[in-house]
Amino acid sequence: xxxxxxxxxxxxxxxxxxxxxxxxxxxxxxxxxxxxxxxxxxxxxxxxxxxxxxxxxxxxxxxxxxxxxxxxxxxxxxxxxxxxxxxxxxxxxxxxxxxxxxxxxxxxxxxxxxxxxxxxxxxxxxxxxxxxxxxxxxxxxxxxxxxxxxxxxxxxxxxxxxxxxxxxxxxxxxxxxxxxxxxxxxxxxxxxxxxxxxxxxxxxxxxxxxxxxxxxxxxxxxxxxxxxxxxxxxxxxxxxxxxxxxxxxxxxxxxxxxxxxxxxxxxxxxxxxxxxxxxxxxxxxxxxxxxxxxxxxxxxxxxxxxxxxxxxxxxxxxxxxxxxxxxxxxxxxxxxxxxxxxxxxxxxxxxxxxxxxxxxxxxxxxxxxxxxxxxxxxxxxxxxxxxxxxxxxxxxxxxxxxx
Ligand code: CTP
Numbered sequence: 001x002x003x004x005x006x007x008x009x010x011x012x013x014x015x016x017x018x019x020x021x022x023x024x025x026x027x028x029x030x031x032x033x034x035x036x037x038x039x040x041x042x043x044x045x046x047x048x049x050x051x052x053x054x055x056x057x058x059x060x061x062x063x064x065x066x067x068x069x070x071x072x073x074x075x076x077x078x079x080x081x082x083x084x085x086x087x088x089x090x091x092x093x094x095x096x097x098x099x100x101x102x103x104x105x106x107x108x109x110x111x112x113x114x115x116x117x118x119x120x121x122x123x124x125x126x127x128x129x130x131x132x133x134x135x136x137x138x139x140x141x142x143x144x145x146x147x148x149x150x151x152x153x154x155x156x157x158x159x160x161x162x163x164x165x166x167x168x169x170x171x172x173x174x175x176x177x178x179x180x181x182x183x184x185x186x187x188x189x190x191x192x193x194x195x196x197x198x199x200x201x202x203x204x205x206x207x208x209x210x211x212x213x214x215x216x217x218x219x220x221x222x223x224x225x226x227x228x229x230x231x232x233x234x235x236x237x238x239x240x241x242x243x244x245x246x247x248x249x250x251x252x253x254x255x256x257x258x259x260x261x262x263x264x265x266x267x268x269x270x271x272x273x274x275x276x277x278x279x280x281x282x283x284x285x286x287x288x289x290x291x292x293x294x295x296x297x298x299x300x301x302x303x304x305x306x307x308x309x310x311x312x313x314x315x316x317x318x319x320x321x322x323x324x325x326x327x328x329x330x331x332x333x334x335x336x337x338x339x340x341x342x343x344x345x346x347x348x349x350x351x352x353x354x355x356x357x358x359x360x361x362x363x364x365x366x367x368x369x370x371x372x373x374x375x376x377x378x379x380x381x382x383x384x385x386x387x388x389x390x391x392x393x394x395x396x397x398x399x400x401x402x403x
Contacts, residue, residue, distance in 0.1 A: 001225060001247045003183040004176070005033030010085035010117070012110050013053075015043035016092040017160045018126040018169035022048060025091060025172040026056040032176065039063065039081060039110050041097070065109055078109055082116030087179065090114070091152070092126030092169045095137050101149070102140035122182075124152040124175055129165030152178050184249070187231025188398045194227040195272035196220055197265060197279035197311070199239030201258045205303060206290035215280035217241030219327075219367060222390035223276055224250065230394050235268045237261055239279055258282050258308035265311050269318075274397060276325040277312045278351075284308060316346030323401040325349045325393070338372055348374050348401070351393060371396055 009029050013022050022038075029036045036057040040050065042064065050061035060067075066075055082088070090097065090110075097110070101123070106112050114121065123144060131137060132154065145151055152175055155168045170178065184190055198220020202210040221243040224236045228247045236245070237253045239261065245252070253268070255261045258281050269275060284305035312326045326347045328338040331354075338352040352370040367389045371379040373396075381392060 001228060001245060002032035002034075002176075003180045003229070003231075004029060007034045007086040008084055009034045009036050010081060010088045010113070010119075011036055011038045011057075012088060012090035012093075012114065013038060013040040013044045013048065014090065014092060014094045014097040014110065015041055015047060016094045016126040016169070017047060018092040019044050019047035021169065021172055022091060023052055023056055025089075025175060026053060028172050028176045030056070030058075032180075035059075037062070037081065037084065039113050041108050041110050062109055062113075065112075078112035079116045082113045083118065085117060085119045087119055088114065088117045088121045089124070089152075089175070089179065090121065091124035091175055093123040095125075095127045095131045095134070095140075098123070098125060098137060098140040098144065102143040120182075121149045122152050122175075122179060123149055124169050125154050125167070126169030127167050128159050128161050129163055129167045132165075132167035150182060184231040187229075188402055189227060189230040189232035189394070192232050192274065192402065193235065193272045194224075194232045195235045195237070195265065195268050195275040196224050196227070197237045197239075197261060197277045197281070198224070199241040199243070200280050201239045201261055201282045201308075202256050203282045203285035203308075204257065204289045205286050206292065206294045208293050211282060211284075211286070211305075212240075213280050213282065215239070215241075217243040218365070219386050219390070220276075220278040221245055222386040223278060223393060225387065226390035226394040227274075227276075229391075230398065232274075235272065237264045237268070237279070239281075258285060258311070262309045262311050262314070265315070269315060269322075272322065274323045274325070274401065275315055275319075276393070276397075277315070278327050279311075280329075281311060282308055310345075312347070313345045319346065323348045323397060325351065325397065327351045327353060329353045329355060331355050335370070335372070335378070338370070342372055342374060349396065373400060 013019050026036050037059045038053045038057055038061045040063045054061045100111055152170050155170055156166045157168045158164050199217030200213045200215035202212045204210050224234050227234050233249045235251045253264050255264055285308050287304040287306045324347050328341050328350055330337045334354050338350050342350040350372050366383050367386050368383045369381050369389055
């Protein structure tokens with residue numbers, strides 16, 4: 001999962017030799033889960049063909065105000081293009097385009113789109129070192145930054161002229177990393193560590209058998225994904241599940257039983273600001289675990305069970321300023337029981353799940369929850385996807401704890 005996942009990226013290409021690298025850049029954006037459209041200056045077509053870029057982006061490529069190849073001469077609406085984009089990335093940006101951007105010169109579709117765009121604009125200059133050092137280039141870059149545009153600094157190395165110095169466009173991988181870091185540093189949970197538990201626990205009976213439950217882990221993984229989207233660093237302590245997630249800000253700690261989950265949650269609680277315990281932890285485990293597979297004998301068979309440690313309650317005792325969220329799965333006197341749990345376990349927020357609602361509960365893609373805060377606010381939500389519920393939860397935490 002990337003910060004660019006689901007985002008609409010408009011890539012502006014101007015006429016520099018580094019334009020050949022934009023084929024890789026489009027591929028990388030697509031790999032991140034972004035939708036990509038390309039607008040290029042007419043001369044940029046000398047460096048890379050629109051066909052290459054439209055094939056990779058799976059969208060038409062725009063370079064003039066009308067599509068000449070279309071017999072109906074469709075007008076390419078620069079205002080719509082500018083408004084469509086979540087991010088406008090101009091790479092490479094030549095000295096010529098930098099100067100036009102700095103002065104509002106609007107003599108091609110890319111420039112008209114630039115002047116119409118309301119989204120964050122990134123620009124990655126690329127030119128020969130003396131052009132880059134020139135006072136007029138420096139002035140253009142400074143003006144663009146004053147306008148709020150974001151510079152993706154060029155690298156140093158061998159240039160197309162054969163000279164060595166500053167002016168080389170940042171590599172496509174560096175551009176993607178730069179934009180991702182810039183997005184995450186502006187997000188609400190930037191600098192915040194969120195500890196999450198997810199999935200069931202398996203309590204061993206013998207080497208081949210266990211006591212488990214039907215939790216799929218979907219809710220906990222959705223919460224982890226939502227926290228990552230908001231810029232958090234996430235530590236996900238996960239019971240056995242078929243869910244998967246990867247992100248540079250995510251650490252997954254796989255555990256099996258309640259005791260192992262308890263140990264790992266306490267190991268990472270100190271470095272966390274927020275803890276969200278959504279795992280369906282077994283309340284009891286077999287008192288002894290047989291070393292050998294238990295053979296069948298009598299017609300009945302009993303296992304002595306002992307209580308597991310209540311991880312959530314144990315965090316409530318030591319939490320201090322940290323924000324602690326628990327889940328409650330109730331079948332009767334739901335609101336009353338959830339409020340009692342919130343108070344008894346010293347929580348800041350509890351998410352009440354009701355098994356009485358269709359579409360809510362184990363294994364489903366949807367959930368119907370009620371959020372109850374320590375201040376006594378009750379937010380009853382409708383049936384939503386687990387991802388929407390996760391985003392609602394994170395937004396509520398952001399508004400009640402972070403800001
Ligand atoms: N929980 C936990 N450790 C346990 C049991 C539960 O951390 N050993 C956490 C769950 O992750 C959840 C919350 O406690 O956030 C509520 O779990 P719930 O299923 O409602 O059960 P209990 O609190 O154990 O209470 P009861 O079974 O009596 O309803």
